[in-house]
Amino acid sequence: xxxKATAGCRKKKEKAKKKPPKSGGFKFNALQHCLVEEKMxxxxxxxxSNQMCGVLKDSSWYSQFKNVxxxxxxxxxxxxxxxxxxxxxxxxxxxLSSLSALTQLKxxxxxxxxxxxxxxxxxxxxxxxxxxxxxxxxWSTAGxxxxxxxxxSWHSGWWFVKIVVWVAVTIFPFFLPSELIELxxxxxxxxxxxxxxxxxxxxxxxxxxLNDCFGSEKCAERCQIQVMLFATMSYFICLxxxxxxxxxxxxxxxxxxxxxxxxxxxxLLQLMTSVSxxxxxxxxxxxxxxxxxxxxxxxxxxxxxxxxxxxCIRKSDSATKTDWQSIIxxxxxxxxxxxxxxxxxxxxxxxxxxxSDPPAEDxxxxxxxxxxxxxxTGAMYFAMLLIGWNSHHSMRKWTIDVxxxxxxxxxxxxxxxxxxxxxxxxxxxxxxxxxxxxT
Numbered sequence: 001x002x003x004k005a006t007a008g009c010r011k012k013k014e015k016a017k018k019k020p021p022k023s024g025g026f027k028f029n030a031l032q033h034c035l036v037e038e039k040m041x042x043x044x045x046x047x048x049s050n051q052m053c054g055v056l057k058d059s060s061w062y063s064q065f066k067n068v069x070x071x072x073x074x075x076x077x078x079x080x081x082x083x084x085x086x087x088x089x090x091x092x093x094x095x096l097s098s099l100s101a102l103t104q105l106k107x108x109x110x111x112x113x114x115x116x117x118x119x120x121x122x123x124x125x126x127x128x129x130x131x132x133x134x135x136x137x138x139w140s141t142a143g144x145x146x147x148x149x150x151x152x153s154w155h156s157g158w159w160f161v162k163i164v165v166w167v168a169v170t171i172f173p174f175f176l177p178s179e180l181i182e183l184x185x186x187x188x189x190x191x192x193x194x195x196x197x198x199x200x201x202x203x204x205x206x207x208x209x210l211n212d213c214f215g216s217e218k219c220a221e222r223c224q225i226q227v228m229l230f231a232t233m234s235y236f237i238c239l240x241x242x243x244x245x246x247x248x249x250x251x252x253x254x255x256x257x258x259x260x261x262x263x264x265x266x267x268l269l270q271l272m273t274s275v276s277x278x279x280x281x282x283x284x285x286x287x288x289x290x291x292x293x294x295x296x297x298x299x300x301x302x303x304x305x306x307x308x309x310x311x312c313i314r315k316s317d318s319a320t321k322t323d324w325q326s327i328i329x330x331x332x333x334x335x336x337x338x339x340x341x342x343x344x345x346x347x348x349x350x351x352x353x354x355x356s357d358p359p360a361e362d363x364x365x366x367x368x369x370x371x372x373x374x375x376x377t378g379a380m381y382f383a384m385l386l387i388g389w390n391s392h393h394s395m396r397k398w399t400i401d402v403x404x405x406x407x408x409x410x411x412x413x414x415x416x417x418x419x420x421x422x423x424x425x426x427x428x429x430x431x432x433x434x435x436x437x438x439t
Contacts, residue, residue: 070156071155071365071366071368072365074157082130086334086382087334088170089122090386093387119387120391121181124173124181124184124383125176126170127188127382128173130170130376134372134376135376136165136169137162137368137375138369138376141154141155141368141369142369142372143369145363145364146362147364148362152364155368185383185387187380194377195344198377200416201420202344207291207421210286210290211284211290227285228285230289232289235289237293238289238296242269245258246262249262250262252312258303265299268414269292271418272288272291273288273289281429291421295418298411301410302408302411303407305401307404333401334382337382341375344374344378384409388403390403390405
């Protein structure tokens with residue numbers, strides 16, 4: 001039995017030498033396992049066996065989670081840092097404006113307590129610190145392709161140093177003059193738009209991928225009923241949403257703007273379905289149904305962003321008092337920002353326009369540079385939501401993304417989403433026709 005075990009371990013050793021171990025993996029190394037077997041069979045002391053068990057424990061999933069030593073765990077830590085930055089920005093806007101000590105800072109001198117001095121200005125300063133941190137990470141990790149590179153260990157480790165850097169760059173903007181913060185606020189409009197565009201392309205890519213997956217030869221016959229069910233439910237929810245928006249936000253003929261927004265959304269839904277079902281396109285009914293859900297959701301968000309006081313807004317939406325519904329809506333909105341940024345950041349493949357080779361075992365699991373760039377633009381995006389896309393606009397407590405600028409940003413985002421989706425459907429046909437004419 002000992003000879004068989006030893007022979008088996010020799011084979012495992014040879015395989016382990018040929019194949020380099022995966023960095024950040026969760027399985028025990030076969031070579032370490034065989035070493036433990038040999039130690040036990042040769043009758044060595046219990047102390048040496050305990051040492052080897054310690055080696056195995058250090059390689060375990062628990063140890064990797066504890067040390068955050070692999071990129072899959074690291075992304076959650078970056079997400080928590082981003083969430084904490086969101087909460088700091090909210091606190092700077094709603095809770096810290098009454099602290100007189102903060103007005104003694106160099107960048108905030110001249111502010112008087114009670115005038116919401118830290119409102120939009122405080123949000124932009126926290127956002128700037130978050131932006132600087134993720135841009136530092138972007139420039140230091142962009143182009144990382146292999147797990148054994150030094151930049152990979154920097155992305156997945158060195159947490160004490162990075163926490164110190166994050167705290168430093170978060171405090172630093174509070175010592176800058178207001179003129180620089182106003183300039184950053186103007187730049188943040190562009191950065192937030194870039195984030196929305198990246199998020200838009202990511203969502204559309206996911207929808208088209210899901211449609212292609214269900215339409216493949218393997219799933220075409222098997223998933224036909226499921227596709228019909230999902231598509232029918234999507235269209236049903238879209239129609240119910242449009243009807244409810246007419247009832248809630250266009251109760252009077254004088255609500256012309258809301259009527260236009262809702263009606264145009266219905267027209268766009270019909271347009272996407274017609275183009276998708278065209279014989280030359282033949283994209284099916286699932287993808288336009290899912291896109292319809294996204295478009296209707298954007299229209300609803302746009303109308304809800306209209307400021308309070310308008311006659312065409314529901315009383316529950318325009319209530320001036322803070323209640324538990326407002327608090328829950330605010331918390332959900334903050335979490336939605338973090339989740340949207342997180343999910344978009346790990347989806348770098350949607351921007352690979354050329355087919356790449358199959359990934360190797362030592363390739364990084366996602367683009368580190370793209371991941372941090374999305375979080376950097378996301379820092380600008382949450383600042384715009386908290387100040388209503390207007391640095392001179394005062395926001396009520398427990399509100400987010402409210403104002404006419406916010407409403408129009410959502411509407412333009414909706415229209416742009418439809419244009420990008422239609423272009424993704426039509427572009428291959430145009431490309432084929434031009435290529436055929438040239439040949």
